[in-house]
Amino acid sequence: MGTRMPDLPESIGEHFFKPRNVGDACEPSFVGRSASFKCGATVRLSIHVDEAQHVSEAKFKVAGCSVLIASLSLLTEEIRGKTTAEAAACGQQTEALAEYFGCCDADKSHCPGLAGQALLGAIREYSNTVRQEWTGDEALICTCFCVSERTIEHEIHQGELQSIAEVTRTCKAGAGCRSCYPLIQDMIDDYWRERAIGISDVGTL
Numbered sequence: 001m002g003t004r005m006p007d008l009p010e011s012i013g014e015h016f017f018k019p020r021n022v023g024d025a026c027e028p029s030f031v032g033r034s035a036s037f038k039c040g041a042t043v044r045l046s047i048h049v050d051e052a053q054h055v056s057e058a059k060f061k062v063a064g065c066s067v068l069i070a071s072l073s074l075l076t077e078e079i080r081g082k083t084t085a086e087a088a089a090c091g092q093q094t095e096a097l098a099e100y101f102g103c104c105d106a107d108k109s110h111c112p113g114l115a116g117q118a119l120l121g122a123i124r125e126y127s128n129t130v131r132q133e134w135t136g137d138e139a140l141i142c143t144c145f146c147v148s149e150r151t152i153e154h155e156i157h158q159g160e161l162q163s164i165a166e167v168t169r170t171c172k173a174g175a176g177c178r179s180c181y182p183l184i185q186d187m188i189d190d191y192w193r194e195r196a197i198g199i200s201d202v203g204t205l
Contacts, residue, residue, distance in 0.1 A: 015070035020077050025057040030129065032121025034114045041068055041111070045076070045118035047087075049126055055079050055087050060118070068111040071097050075115045084123050085144035085176040091119035124179035131180075141183050144176025152184060156191050163188070 025046040034043045041064030048057040058076040062069055074097060079087040097112035127143040134140040139149035155161060155170045164184050168174040174184055 015073035016066040019069050019073040021057075021059045021073060022061065023059045024061070025059045029057075030122045030126040032118040032123070032125065034117035034121065036064075036110060036114055038110065039065065041065065041114060043068070043072065043114055043118040045072065045115070045122050047079075047119075047122045047126065049084060053083050055082055055084065058087075058119075058122075060115075064114070065108055065111060067108040068114060071112045071115040072118075074100070075112075075119060079119065083144075084126060088120060088123050088144055088176040088178075091116040091123065091177075120177055123177040127177050127179040141187075142173035142176065142180045145172040147171050147173040149187070152187055153191075156188055161188065162192070 025048040027048070029046040029048050031044060031046045033045075035041065042062065043064065044061045046059055047055050050056045058079050060072040060076055062072055071094070075090065075094075079090050082090070094112035094116035097115065098109065123144075130143045131140055136148075141147055141149050141152055151171055152167060152173050155167060159166065159170060161167050161170065164174050164181055167184050167188070174180055
């Protein structure tokens with residue numbers, strides 16, 4: 001006698017047995033990946049972004065459990081039509097997926113997070129590409145919210161900001177996919193390094 005498949009909650013079964021958006025997004029696409037050493041699952045999520053910076057297509061390939069497949073199916077449906085900043089917020093707030101699925105067994109509680117990690121990876125790849133190809137007058141640091149280097153420098157200098165979180169609160173830079181975190185941190189470090197040198201020079205006069 002064959003082994004009977006365990007019953008799944010309806011919310012999971014709907015997206016597990018008929019998953020949406022399986023495959024690869026159309027080109028040019030941007031890819032994010034995630035994996036779990038705990039269960040051996042692997043995820044590949046690709047997105048296509050239109051000229052208005054909206055996710056026009058999101059698709060995935062996965063080797064994993066029913067909760068992971070359902071999480072990716074629901075997440076890719078949810079982000080379609082959203083800006084990359086809005087999609088990044090979805091990727092950072094995967095607790096909502098866990099709540100939707102009533103998640104679940106403790107062994108599967110990390111699955112929505114894997115889906116979110118892959119999405120954020122894809123958005124970061126997109127953001128890095130946009131940043132490299134940017135030809136505007138001012139250097140673009142945060143692509144999710146179109147925040148320039150000059151704006152961030154102004155906020156750091158004016159408010160004597162010491163952390164990325166403070167920068168994000170003042171001008172939204174870093175509130176999306178977070179690919180700009182290292183750049184923002186470098187700007188903060190440069191400001192305080194230059195200030196320390198200035199203070200030191202004054203002390204030697």
